[in-house]
Amino acid sequence: xxxxDFRWQTAGGxxxxxxxxxxxxxxxxxxxxxxxxHVRAKKIINEIxxxxxxxFRYTINAYRGCSHACLYCFARPTHEYLGLDPAxxxxxxxxxxxxxxxxxxxxxxxxxxxxxxxxxxxxTDPYQRAEGKYRLTRGIVEVxxxxxxxxxxxxxxxxxxxxxxxxxxxxxxxxxxxxFSIGTLDADVWRITEPGTPHPRxxxxxxxxxxxxxxxxxVLVAPILPGLSDHTDQLDEVVGACVDAGARSIAPVxxxxxxxxxxHYLGWLADARPDLIExxxxxxxxxxxxxxxxxxxxxxxxxxxxxxxxxxxLGPGPRLSSRxxxx
Ligand code: SF4
Numbered sequence: 544x545x546x547x548d549f550r551w552q553t554a555g556g557x558x559x560x561x562x563x564x565x566x567x568x569x570x571x572x573x574x575x576x577x578x579x580x581h582v583r584a585k586k587i588i589n590e591i592x593x594x595x596x597x598x599f600r601y602t603i604n605a606y607r608g609c610s611h612a613c614l615y616c617f618a619r620p621t622h623e624y625l626g627l628d629p630a631x632x633x634x635x636x637x638x639x640x641x642x643x644x645x646x647x648x649x650x651x652x653x654x655x656x657x658x659x660x661x662x663x664x665x666x667t668d669p670y671q672r673a674e675g676k677y678r679l680t681r682g683i684v685e686v687x688x689x690x691x692x693x694x695x696x697x698x699x700x701x702x703x704x705x706x707x708x709x710x711x712x713x714x715x716x717x718x719x720x721x722x723f724s725i726g727t728l729d730a731d732v733w734r735i736t737e738p739g740t741p742h743p744r745x746x747x748x749x750x751x752x753x754x755x756x757x758x759x760x761x762v763l764v765a766p767i768l769p770g771l772s773d774h775t776d777q778l779d780e781v782v783g784a785c786v787d788a789g790a791r792s793i794a795p796v797x798x799x800x801x802x803x804x805x806x807h808y809l810g811w812l813a814d815a816r817p818d819l820i821e822x823x824x825x826x827x828x829x830x831x832x833x834x835x836x837x838x839x840x841x842x843x844x845x846x847x848x849x850x851x852x853x854x855x856x857l858g859p860g861p862r863l864s865s866r867x868x869x870x
Contacts, residue, residue: 565638574676577610578636587646588661599662599695603647605679607638610672611699612739614811615766618666620803630807634739637673644682651690660693660718670700672739681706688713695720697763701741701749710758721760722792723750727772728781735815736768743781751788761792767840768798769826770819779847786851795844797837801830 570577589602607621612634619629627636640646650656663669669680680696684706687694694717696703703710703721713719723746727733733743740746753760762785767773778795785793800808805827813820826832 570676574672576635577672579673579676580636580638581641582638583642584640584646586650587640587643588650588656597665599660599665601659601661602665603643603661603663603683604666605640605643605669605677605683606667606671606673607640608633608636609667610634610637610739611668611737613699613737615736615768615798615800615804615808617799617801617804619807620801621666623803629803637671639673639677640679641677643679644686647683647686651686651692656692658690658692660695661687662695662697664695664697664722668698668700669696670698670702674700674702681709684709684713688716688719691717693718695722697722697724699724699737699740699746701745704749704752707752707756707758710753711756714758719758721753721758722763723747723760723790724763724765725750725781725785726765726767727777728784729772729777732768732772732777736771744784747784747788750785750790754789754791759791761794762788762790763794763796764844765794765796766798767795769832770816770822773797773840775843775847778844782844782847783851783854786848786855793844793848795840797832797840799831800827805830 565580565582568579568581570579587603587605589604591597591600591602607618607625608627609616609618616633619633621629622633622636623629625638627633663680663683669683674680684694684696686692688709694713698721710719710721725743725746726737728743728747730742733740750760750762764778764781764785767778772778782793798808800823809820809823812823826836831837
């Protein structure tokens with residue numbers, strides 16, 4: 544249900560207004576269960592503040608909310624900001640910036656823009672279900688290709704393969720990097736923690752298809768969930784499959800739990816795996832697990848990558864830039 548107290552036209556608490564009041568559409572057919580809020584964005588290229596540790600400065604997010612519904616999603620609090628529920632609405636009420644493509648054309652005008660790298664997939668998945676209906680990411684890729692503007696996409700959506708044609712065209716004209724997020728191949732863990740995402744095996748296949756098509760594509764083994772997907776055998780399985788798929792880079796990211804996400808994830812864990820709560824309380828007095836634990840996981844994954852590359856006689860292999868690597 545759309546609530547009356549949205550922070551749309553009238554800014555509350557001194558916060559800036561984001562969008563004009565939305566038009567609402569209920570999903571039907573393959574989009575059943577979703578609700579779309581159509582908005583006209585005032586700006587589509589977002590600039591990240593200089594103090595942020597992330598390895599990119601400009602982002603585009605054509606949607607807010609994400610039907611991939613990952614339990615641990617770091618972006619859930621962005622729904623709260625709109626007066627929506629970060630737990631129940633985030634997965635099914637999707638804000639669609641219907642004018643994203645026209646805004647991008649305007650903002651890329653040479654008099655206003657210097658051609659900096661733009662990252663997508665930083666706050667919502669650009670290839671979630673809504674993209675099958677609105678095709679905004681496809682249009683954005685076309686515009687970035689036409690204007691020779693370098694860009695990267697981080698996704699869990701195999702829908703990206705629909706856009707192979709425009710990605711290949713863009714890659715002929717500018718620097719394009721893709722990255723899949725594949726935290727585990729354990730089907731039980733995947734089903735309960737990322738219920739709206741494509742099966743991780745389909746994602747591995749997509750990594751192979753993209754690299755074969757000449758689009759450099761890496762993998763973030765992310766997030767690695769303590770007690771659920773951090774066993775050496777589980778990591779070995781996912782790393783081995785990604786090496787075989789020709790992933791251009793493989794980097795791990797251990798779960799982080801920022802305020803807002805922490806309550807959601809730990810609330811779920813308390814029901815599903817109460818035996819893991821004590822470990823999480825110990826690991827997460829803050830949003831990030833201790834540096835020592837992150838280092839241990841990074842070293843383990845690095846060793847597994849080396850072992851599998853040795854098995855396939857690939858050698859260390861080429862690397863993407865560090866744009867997707869954890870900061
Ligand atoms: S795919 Fe990414 S943006 Fe979407 S719910 Fe999962 S973590 Fe969040």
